[in-house]
Every structure is written in C-alpha cells, then in structure tokens.
Amino acid sequence: MTAPHILTNDQIVNLAPAAGALEPIDGVSSRYSFVPTLTAVELLRDVGWLPVHAEQSQVRDLTRDGFQKHLIRFAKKGLDTRDERVDLLLYNSHDRGTAFRLIASIWRKVCGNGLMISSEFANFTHKHVGFSPDAFMASAIEIANSAGIIADQVEELKLIDLRPEERGSFAEAAHIIRYGKEPENEPPINALQLLEERRYDDQGKDLWTTYNVVQENIMHGGLKGSTMASNGRRRGMTTRPVKAIDKNVQLNQALWHLTERMAELKLKAA
Incomplete structure (x- = not known):
C-alpha cells in the first residue's frame, strides 16, 4: 500500500475553496473570531497531521458559497496497521454553520473507505469565539495518542x-x-x-x-x-x-x- 498523497494548501483550496476563505460570511457577531481553515491546517501540520483529502458541501444559497462546510482528512506517520489507518478529520465552516471539529477516523485500505468514530475521546469541538491554538493542537495530539485504543477496538470487533x-x-x-x-x-x-x-x-x-x-x-x-x-x-x-x-x-x-x-x-x- 503506497503512502497517501500529501496536499499542499493550494491543492486544498482547489478541492474545497471555502477552506481558503480570508474572512467570514457577512453578518457574523462581533464576538466571532475569524480563524482561517488554512491556519488550522498549519497547526495540524505542526503536530504531524498531514492533509490527504479535502471536499466541501454544495450550497443552494449562493451568498454562502465560499464559506460553506468543508472537510479535510489528515494522516499521520506511524498510525497504520496492516489493513487500516487511523486518520483525523477537520470539519469547519465560515458561515456560522459549525465550529471547528476534530474527529478520529479509520481509513480502510482495501476499499479506501473512511469510517468516523463517535466516541467522546475521539471527538473535539473548538469554537471560533475564543479560539485557542494550543488547545486545538492538544486535541489533535490526543487523537494521535488514542490511535492504539482505536486499533484495539477494531481488533475486538473482528x-x-x-x-x-x-x-x-x-x-x-x-x-x-x-x-x-x-x-x-x-x-x-x-x-x-x-x-x-x-x-x-x-x-x-x-x-x-x-x-x-x-x-x-x-x-x-x-x-x-x-x-x-x-x-x-x-x-x-x-x-x-x-x-x-x-x-x-x-x-x-x-x-x-x-x-x-x-x-x-x-x-x-x-
């Protein structure tokens, strides 16, 4: 199994233009702290999570286009087993639709299928208001540290x-x-x-x-x-x-x- 292709920031924005937004949608609260998705991507790169896939939702309301929900998948070296890989998903929007979410995922190599974990230890939410880079990176580190627990769960299910x-x-x-x-x-x-x-x-x-x-x-x-x-x-x-x-x-x-x-x-x- 070949290593996943690592995306550049330009490639992320090409796949999910909303990830490259430089300001939030009009009408957000004065308390809203705008944190570009690419800033979050760089924080995740700093702790070893590298982007391998990006996508965004379709919108009917064109005023939301460029600010809508988007999802970026990250992989980290050393979190592979023979058949699976523990990944991290970054879920965000700049239209007041969602806070930053970090979700642990399992990438099944035989079919290229991504599964999402709902367990509390593998899910973190970080609001735009009062966003803390340190807390954000700590959550990403915690998901990486939970990879062994997740791998053990998979083996138990088998x-x-x-x-x-x-x-x-x-x-x-x-x-x-x-x-x-x-x-x-x-x-x-x-x-x-x-x-x-x-x-x-x-x-x-x-x-x-x-x-x-x-x-x-x-x-x-x-x-x-x-x-x-x-x-x-x-x-x-x-x-x-x-x-x-x-x-x-x-x-x-x-x-x-x-x-x-x-x-x-x-x-x-x-």
Whole structure:
C-alpha cells in the first residue's frame, strides 16, 4: 500500500475553496473570531497531521458559497496497521454553520473507505469565539495518542462473530438510521440488501466486516431498488451515494455508535 498523497494548501483550496476563505460570511457577531481553515491546517501540520483529502458541501444559497462546510482528512506517520489507518478529520465552516471539529477516523485500505468514530475521546469541538491554538493542537495530539485504543477496538470487533439473525438485526437498525421508519417514506431498498458484499474480502460474518459492508453500501450507494411512481407503478432505481457533508458525518457516527452497542451486547452475553 503506497503512502497517501500529501496536499499542499493550494491543492486544498482547489478541492474545497471555502477552506481558503480570508474572512467570514457577512453578518457574523462581533464576538466571532475569524480563524482561517488554512491556519488550522498549519497547526495540524505542526503536530504531524498531514492533509490527504479535502471536499466541501454544495450550497443552494449562493451568498454562502465560499464559506460553506468543508472537510479535510489528515494522516499521520506511524498510525497504520496492516489493513487500516487511523486518520483525523477537520470539519469547519465560515458561515456560522459549525465550529471547528476534530474527529478520529479509520481509513480502510482495501476499499479506501473512511469510517468516523463517535466516541467522546475521539471527538473535539473548538469554537471560533475564543479560539485557542494550543488547545486545538492538544486535541489533535490526543487523537494521535488514542490511535492504539482505536486499533484495539477494531481488533475486538473482528473477533466478534455474528449469527445470521444478529447480522439481520444490525442491518435493520442501520436501515432505520439511513431511511427512518415512517411508513410514508418508503425506502428504495430493504434492510438485508445492506449486507450485500462488494468484494471477496468482505465475506466474513464478524461484526467489523458486517459494519464495513453496511457502512459502504449506505455511504457509496449503488444498490438496486425501486420507488413508487406517481402513476402507481414501481420504478427501478439505484441508491445514490451520500455526498452532503453533514449527512456523511451524522450517518457515519451513528453507525459507529450502533456497532459499539452491538459489541457491548455481544460481550455481555458471552
């Protein structure tokens, strides 16, 4: 596995122009302390986190264009295992939409899939008002120091085997997380479709593999389904990937929480 390509600041701004904003959106409070995202990037570089990916959300309100939410993924030397890599995600906006957030992530090498951790020890929020560079860097260091804990969690999940009915229950819960359970919002696919493997390496029935298969199917889309057309007939369709950054973070962290809860239940029953 080759090392990830490290982005320059110019490349970050090319991928996510809002990360290069030099001032906040009009109308912010006088108490708002504008901290450019690229300043945060440099702080993270100083403690060994190097940017490897950047993206930003789409906006309908053009007054927010250039200030909207954006997400930058960072990798750090020495946080690799054979199959995974512990990363850090920086989530921010300059439109009053969010504070700086630092989120631990697991990059799965076999599929290039990024998973987000919802555990408190792996998530930090830093408000623009009263922003402290020292506290910000301390949070980044703490995520790096937690890499061993995260790697151990992953190995524990790989050792938890699920019975067919437990995998079905996991998929049903994930299906509700993605589509809700209101009858008027008929989902295009059924829960068990979320268990469809995309590659040979995903044929395992352990909790880690089940979680990865379900997460990838939800986030990347591509599953064949159908919806009810206005004429009352069913129309074939393919599920779409989740592109909205807010939804990406929300779903990813909810799925991680679901996986942790399933692990707790299995360990208690053992």
